[in-house]
Amino acid sequence: MPAASTEPAREGRLDGVANVAAAVSPELSARDQGVDTMDPEVWAEMMRINVIGTGLVIRESLPALVAAGGGSIVNVSSLAAWQREEWLTAYASSKIALHALTRHTAHTWGKKNIRVNAVAPGVVLTENVRTGMPPEILQTLLEKTALPHLAEPEYLASMIVFLLSAEAGWITGQILSVDGGVTMHE
Template sequence: MRGLKDKTIVVAGGATGIGAATAERLAEEGARVLVGDLNLGGAEATTARIAAAGGTAVPTAFDLADEGSVRALFERAVGEFGGVDGLFNVGADLSPGTIGRDGDLLEMDAAIWRRTFEVNLIGYAHTCRAAIPLLLEGGGGAIVNTSSLAAFVGEPLRPAYAASKAGINTLTRHVASRWGKEGIRCNGLSPGMVLSETGLATMSEEFKATVLAGIRSARLGRPSDLASAAAFLLSDDAEWINGQTWSIDGGGALRD
């Protein structure tokens, strides 16, 4: 892909799954990657794999729910690499104590909604806010936000999660509309069922078969499927794509 070599990309949530796969793909394309995550051990493992493959990456601990921690993440990127050229937002609170308690409205716990929005949506607003001045200093850049199929389909459960992801789509359009003329592109990815290490531990074969039956592809998703799309949107090859949220879901959601 054009335009990734020697660029600095912050991966906000790069310890495992889609984030780790994207960090590795970006490094393969020649980018310098700052791998941030609440799970520092996972971020260190990601950067170790990148280094072993000949790439350049630095791990750092950060918390999407903490504005000061977000600022420190970008300060670290500037300190290590001299600036920031792109941001991939992929972190979310998927813990059993949060998403596992995200029931229907009659079971609603307002604390779960607040926590979900604090991490999944307000956290992304903080990372975008920290990245935009740095991107402008460099003459422009790209942001890719991770949304979800949940933002587009009605589910009987997880309304807080779905609403937070719908908010990310709005945030993506806002950034593209406000700073697009100044050289900033902001797009989103909406994954379907992706077989990451976390998901594999919790999904039964019956559940995976049910999901597979509902899509138009012959397999479920892999983190690498999202990594290739994210790398493309962060590259110069996607120079004329802005304000879009792409469904990367094996044909699960057919929408215009």
């Protein structure tokens, strides 16, 4: 007869959640200009997807995370939250709101052993970015980056996996820049 395991059962339980939703369709982004030309429908859609959608996933995940004895939630924000561009105003506003949601949830649920963090990536060279962004824009973004290249999707994925892992067990309520040094803030 095999020895009984002292490890808790891992099947059927939730240990971590990665919220990777973002309203980035070209049509919506093209309509997301400055506050002086604000389109309330664009703002509502940005908030619905980027903040409310993330909040709903968190809400639905909390009972399972508590039942598992704790866990980790990682929200994906954007360096746009810290930038002062004249466009993507609703997108940037929704991502800074996501920072508040992240910190609120970390504070409120920390005593239940639930860690909540966010990553704020710069431009990630997804297939859509590679094929849809003009080369001159990519070049401009590269010039703002401290490193000699833009991000591959694996860079962001690695940070998310780390924050979901036990190795990040003392990190909560943080917004971590994964942007090649574009924002470099304290």
